[in-house]
Amino acid sequence: MAKKLMKGCEAVAEAAIQAGCHYFFGYPITPQNDIPEYMSARLPQIGGCFLQAESEVAAINMVYGAAASGARVMTSSSSPGISLKQEGMSYLAGAELPCVVVNMVRGGPGLGSIQPSQGDYFQATRGGGHGDYHPIVLAPSSVQEAVDLMQDAFDLADVYRTPVMILADGIIGQMMEPVEFHESKNTRALPKKDWAATGWDPKSGRARAVVNSLYIEVDELQELNDRLQSRYQVIRDNETKAELYNTDGAEIIVCAYGTVARIVKSAINICEKQGVKVGLFRPITIWPFPEKELSGAMDQASVKKAITVEISAGQMVEDVRLVVNGKKPVEFFGKPGSYTPTAEEIAEYIMKSREA
Amino acid sequence: MQTVFKKTPILTDAVLHYCPGCGHGIVHRLVAEVIEELGIQDRAVAYVPVGCAVFGYKYFNIDCVEAAHGRAPAAATGTKRTDPNRVVFTYQGDGDLASIGAAEIVHAAHRGEKITTIFINNAIYGMTGGQMAPTTLVGQKTTTSPYGRDKDHCGSPIRVAEMLATIEGSAYIERVAVNTPANIIKAKKAIKNAFECQIAGKGFSLVEVLSNCPTNWGMSPVESMEWLEENMIPYYPLGVKKDITKEV
Numbered sequence: 099m100a101k102k103l104m105k106g107c108e109a110v111a112e113a114a115i116q117a118g119c120h121y122f123f124g125y126p127i128t129p130q131n132d133i134p135e136y137m138s139a140r141l142p143q144i145g146g147c148f149l150q151a152e153s154e155v156a157a158i159n160m161v162y163g164a165a166a167s168g169a170r171v172m173t174s175s176s177s178p179g180i181s182l183k184q185e186g187m188s189y190l191a192g193a194e195l196p197c198v199v200v201n202m203v204r205g206g207p208g209l210g211s212i213q214p215s216q217g218d219y220f221q222a223t224r225g226g227g228h229g230d231y232h233p234i235v236l237a238p239s240s241v242q243e244a245v246d247l248m249q250d251a252f253d254l255a256d257v258y259r260t261p262v263m264i265l266a267d268g269i270i271g272q273m274m275e276p277v278e279f280h281e282s283k284n285t286r287a288l289p290k291k292d293w294a295a296t297g298w299d300p301k302s303g304r305a306r307a308v309v310n311s312l313y314i315e316v317d318e319l320q321e322l323n324d325r326l327q328s329r330y331q332v333i334r335d336n337e338t339k340a341e342l343y344n345t346d347g348a349e350i351i352v353c354a355y356g357t358v359a360r361i362v363k364s365a366i367n368i369c370e371k372q373g374v375k376v377g378l379f380r381p382i383t384i385w386p387f388p389e390k391e392l393s394g395a396m397d398q399a400s401v402k403k404a405i406t407v408e409i410s411a412g413q414m415v416e417d418v419r420l421v422v423n424g425k426k427p428v429e430f431f432g433k434p435g436s437y438t439p440t441a442e443e444i445a446e447y448i449m450k451s452r453e454a
Numbered sequence: 455m456q457t458v459f460k461k462t463p464i465l466t467d468a469v470l471h472y473c474p475g476c477g478h479g480i481v482h483r484l485v486a487e488v489i490e491e492l493g494i495q496d497r498a499v500a501y502v503p504v505g506c507a508v509f510g511y512k513y514f515n516i517d518c519v520e521a522a523h524g525r526a527p528a529a530a531t532g533t534k535r536t537d538p539n540r541v542v543f544t545y546q547g548d549g550d551l552a553s554i555g556a557a558e559i560v561h562a563a564h565r566g567e568k569i570t571t572i573f574i575n576n577a578i579y580g581m582t583g584g585q586m587a588p589t590t591l592v593g594q595k596t597t598t599s600p601y602g603r604d605k606d607h608c609g610s611p612i613r614v615a616e617m618l619a620t621i622e623g624s625a626y627i628e629r630v631a632v633n634t635p636a637n638i639i640k641a642k643k644a645i646k647n648a649f650e651c652q653i654a655g656k657g658f659s660l661v662e663v664l665s666n667c668p669t670n671w672g673m674s675p676v677e678s679m680e681w682l683e684e685n686m687i688p689y690y691p692l693g694v695k696k697d698i699t700k701e702v
Contacts, residue, residue, distance in 0.1 A: 121536055147535045151528065152561035159525040159558070163532025166519045167499065167540070171532070189522050295517035295533065297497035297540055308511045310520040 101276040106241040106266070107132030107174075109277045110200060111140070113248035114172050116282050119198070120146030121171040123160035125153055125179060128212045129268040130202035133174040154179040158186030158199075165195040166309040168294030170252055174200035176268070177218050178209060180226075187261055188227030192311025192322070194293075196255035198248075199233070200264040202271035205436035213436030214268035214357060219413035222265045223385040230323060232330055233261040234337065235385040237355045241275040247382075253286045254337065258329055265384060267409075269357040269438070333386055340388035344370075345377030345395040350448060353379045353392070353406040353418045357438070362407055364441035369448055376448055379404075387417045396422055403427040405451060407444055410434055462486045464495060468512040475675025477632045477665030478506060478574065482513055484632075484642045485545070485572055488649055489516065498541045499533050501526040505547035506580040524555025527562035530569045541652060543570040548589040549579045552612050556588075559618070559660075566623030566657040570648045573614060573660055576667040577686060584670030588612045591685055596670070611689065615662040619695035625657030627695040631664035631687060633679040640692075651699050664690055 104112070111133045114122075122141060124134040134150065141148040151157035157173050164171040175183060180201045190197055203218045205211035222235045234254050238244035244266055255262040295307040313319035341359075344366055345351060354362045359380040369376045379395050381388050396404060403426050406415035411434035419428045431447045432439065464486035472478045489498050495516055502510035504523035511518035521529040526544035534542045551559050551573050562569060578596055579585040586599040589611045593602040603611075615629040626648050630641035641663060648659035664686050666678035673681060 121532075123532065149531070149535060149565075152557055152564075155525070156528040156531075156558055156561065159522060159528035160532040160535070162521070162525075163501075163519065163529035163534075164536045165532070166529070167533040167536050169532075169536040171536075185522060186525075193520070295499045295519050296537070297495075297499060298517045299496040300515075302496075306515065307517040308520075309518070310511060312508060312520055 101278045103274055104241065104277050105132055105274050106244060106270045106272060107202065108136045109241050109245050110248065110264070111136035113245040113279065114198065114252070115140055115144070116279060117249040117252045119170045119172045119252060120144060121164050121169050122148045122173065123151050123157040123164070123171070124173050125151050125157050125175065127176045127179040129204060129271050130174050130176045130200065132271070133200060154182035155186065158183040161197050162186055162190055162193070162195060165190065165197045166193065166295050168291040168296055172198040172200070174202070176202045176204045177206050177215070180218065180221070184221070184227035187233065188225070188229050188231065189311050190261045191225070191231035191233065191326070192229060193309050194259040195309070196259055196261070198251045198255055198262050198264065200266065203265065203267045211436045212268065214409060214438060215436050216267065216356060216358065216409040216413070217434060218265065219384065219408070219410060222263055223387070231326060232385050233263045234258065234333060235263045235265050235383065237265045237382060237384045238270060239356050239359045239380065241270060241273060242277050244270055245277050245279060249282045249284065253284060253288065256288045257286050258333060260329070265356070267357055337383060338386050338388035338391065339382040340391040341378070341380040341382060342391065342395055343378040343380065344375070345379065347398065347400045348375045348377030349400060349402055350376045350452065351379050351395050351401055351404045352376060352448065353404055353414065354408065355381050355384055355414065358407055358409060361439065361441050362444055365444035365448065368441060368445035372449065374449065374452060384414065387421070389421045392418065392421045396426060401426065403429060403451070405429045405431055405448060407439065408432040409436065409438055462490045464489045464515050466513055466515045470513060471509055472506065473669040475666070475668045475678065477576065477663070480632045480638060481572065481574060481641070481663050481665065482510070484638070484645050485543070486514060488642065488646045491646070492649055492653070494541045494649070494653070497539060498543070501530045501542065501544040503544070503546040503550040505550045507545050507547060507574070508581065510545055524550050524553070525558055526550070527555065527558040527567065527569065527571065531562060531567050534567065534569050538568065541649065543572060543649070545572045546574070547580065548573070548575045548577065548587045552588040552614050560621065563618045563621040563624045563658045563660070566625070568652050568655055568657065570652045571660040572645065573662045574665050575614065575662055575690065576665045577611070578667050578670050580667050580670055589614070591689060613690060615660065615695045618660055623658050624660070624696050625698045626651040626659040629662040629664065629690060629692050629695065631682060631692055633664070633666065633682045637692070647699070654699065656699050
C-alpha cells in the first residue's frame, strides 16, 4: 500500500479500525481530539458505533460494558482525562476485560499544558487505579510505529484479557508523517470470548456469564489476584519489546522512549561526530519493562554508565536503576512539565557527563 | 396434582442475602417474572449496582455484569450499542443512581438510550449501614444526619422520576411502590411497560420503586411499610410521569 501523509491521531484511529475495532467511546480533550473526530466519521460507515460520552468516567465505563459483551473496543484521552478513567481501568483489570486505551500525554500535574510530556509513566506502568494490576503499555516513537502497534495492542488485550494502553504524547498525536497501512496480520491465536455477557440461552451449553470484579471472600479474591499475577509473569517473560540502536561497544547507553528517543538518536549522531560512541536503549513495551534487553546492553564491558532522558522529573529512570541495580551509574537528564529537550542539549549533557 | 404457582426460572436458587422484610426480594421477583413473560432470557443482560443489590448477579438467572458505583447506565450503554437486539437493564439504588451516578443516569436518559432502569428508592444507603441519601426525607434520621436531614444544610430530597421525565429522550417513566399487594401488582405492570418500551425501541425507560429498609430505618417490616405509605408516598407521588409509547 502507498504511503499516506497523516496526522498521528487520525492514523492511530484508522489503524484501530483496521485492527477490527468497531466501537469507540470518548470525550473531547486536547491534544487527542482528532481520534474521536475521525472515529465519529468512519465508524458509522462500517456499521460500528461512535459515541461521545458525557465524561471520561462514562466513556471508560461504556468501554467496560462493550468489552463485557465481547466487543473489540477502544477509548482515547489525554492526561487529565486518563486520570478520570483510572477507576474504570481498575475495574476492567479486575473483571479481566480486554480493551485498548490511548493516552496522548500532555503536561501536568493538574490542568498542566497541552504540550507533550512523559509525566504519566508512573501512572501508566504502575496501574494507575486501585489494586494490584498492570495494563500492558506500548510506547510508540513515530506515527508509523503507533500504527504498527495497534493490531497487536488489540490482540494482546484479547489474549491476556487485560486493558492495553498506548502511551504516546502530543507530538506523536499532532505530527503529520507518511504512514503505510500493512494488511493487518493477526499472529496470535485469539481465545473464544465465551465469558461475555451477550444474552444467555440455558440450552446453549455455555455457562451463564457473570462479569464481575467483586470477590467478597478472602480466598476468592486471592484466587483472582493469583490468576492476574501469574498472567503478568507470562507477559513479563514473553512480551517485552525494545529497540537497541548503536549499543554494541558503546561507552554510554542513553535510555529513552517515545518521541524523546528519536531526539536522542540525533544527539547520538552529534556525539559520534565528536568521536564518542553512544547507544540508545528504547523500550517499546514500558510495561512489561524490557529488563533482559537493557541488562544485555549495560553488561557490556565498554559501557560506563546509563543516562535516562525524559520529559518528566525522572520516572522511567527508576526502572532503569532497578535493572542496573547499582552495578553502574545511572544519571537522569530532563525536565518535568512539557519542556522537550533538543538534540544539541542532550548531546551537550552527554559530553559533559563524560568528563565528570 | 395441578401446579398453581411456581418460582420463575429467571431467578436462581441462591438464597437472597437481603434483610428480612426488605423490598428488594419483591422487586427481583417482579423483574424476573417480566423477563420470563416476555420470553427474553436469551437476549437480556442485567447490570447490577454497588449497594444492597451488589450480589444481584447471583439471583438473576441471565447474563449479568457488575458495574462500578453509579456507572451502570454508562456500562449498559456499551452492551446495548454493540448489539441493539439485546434487552439491557440496570438495577440501581438511590445512592448509586441519584448521588454518585447522577450524571450517568441523566445522560443515558438524554441520549434516549434504549435501556431500562429499575431504580430502588428507599431513602437511605442500605449496604454501607444507613447513611443519608439524596432521597432521604427532610427530618429523617440516618447515621450521617443524626439530627434529622436539614434542608438548609444539605438540600431537599431529589425526585428522580419527575426530573428524568423532563428530559426529551425519556420514553417511559413511572413511580411505583411495593408496600401493598395492590401496589406490587401495579409495579409489575410498570416494569413490564418499561421493558416493552425498550423492546419497541422507543427510548429510555425507568421505573422508580419506593421500597423500605427496616434494618436501617430501625423498624419492623410492617412498621416500615406503614412509614413508606405515610411519609414517602406524599413526597414521592406514585404514577406515570412520562409515556410516549402510546403516541403515534
